Amino acid sequence: MRRLWLALRRLRAWRRSSDPVYKAFVERPLPQRGTRFEDAELVCLDIETTGLDPESADMLSIGWVLIRGGKVDLATAESLIVRPLGDVGHTASVHGLTDTIVGQGVAPTEAMYRVIAALTGRVLVVHYAGLDKNLLDRLCRAQFGDKLLVPVIDTLALEHRRTSRHHHLDDTRSLRLPDLRAHYNLPRYGGHDCLMDAVATAELLLAMVASRAPDCQTLGDLY
Template sequence: MFRNIKNYFNKKNLKDEKYSYLFENSSNEEYVCFDCETTGLNPKVDDIISIGAVIIKNNTIVSSKKFIKFVKPKTKLQAEAIKIHHIRECDLLHAEDINDVIIEFIEFIGNRPLVGYFLEFDITMINKYLKPKLGITLPNRALEVSEIYHDYKIEIIPQGHIDLRFNSIMEELEIPTLGKHDAYNDAIMTAMIFIKLKNLQKIK
């Protein structure tokens, strides 16, 4: 209910009616799992440097439909961030402009529900560029895998400590590890977590 009210007012700010379909209800069993790599962890001052996304349909990651983009940041890459994602300024010499990438990303995700780990941060980063461009924030339903995992575990061990770290969730669910801190690989691993949890517990 709250999301519907929020989107009612959100849609009024849409600058281009061509994108009104973003506010329509998703009609099929498809999700988009995505991840962003950034220059740092402060959405107010840091920029996106890469976005990776995959489509999930019928408990399957659709490998033929993927989104991988590198973005040229306006702010300087922080040393701590480079240690995590290993993306250097020289790796972004041929990266694209965020204003172009954000539109391509929106067209890729459509009105599908969004899945991610630490998803609130990624959505905040996307909204940083989307709001000035189209006047809106992402209207899509958001599904945070750490919350789904928590709800799953709390049923099994109501009084126990639940480790919500990404690596711990991966290990507990026996998900194979790919190269980490690459936006696309992180999106695939998160998608695998979601699919497994989706079949362990009812997700509407």
């Protein structure tokens, strides 16, 4: 159902839009639900923002890396510093991005073009869609007239679904990215670097897929 809905929305967006990059993005057929995980291309993405409210926060930096052939391909790793509309604010102490650094970044519209290009024909992977995906939706709507019409895998939601389905699992367990990674015996990373967080999310997804085998082999098992 969701896929059908997404396809229709994309069709409508294609008709309405005049932007060639966005048109190419919505024109490309969605990956089949039956596509095997190893055959799919997924864009794992993370954003550093000025705040936690997707309706008001600005993007400070964005990084992504592809999973293809069932591996995280670091050659595809990309990150951008984004020039925000407001100032960096007090969160600078968290992510280390100061006004001076982000002042040298690209405009948010340029960043969206790059994100849209990377996502064309691919699946988006984020840890907690509530922030990153909603923020991208907002920026996308402002720029192209519709939200980011792309299939999403949310590693946090995926783990949450599993813990709530299995009542014996401890559902008070933290679902924060570093804690979930530790749960899957993945190494500890420094944090607060959007590209490393994107890589961290990608590795987490590989671990989750591997640990759910053989029940998890296609994209349809992950949406």
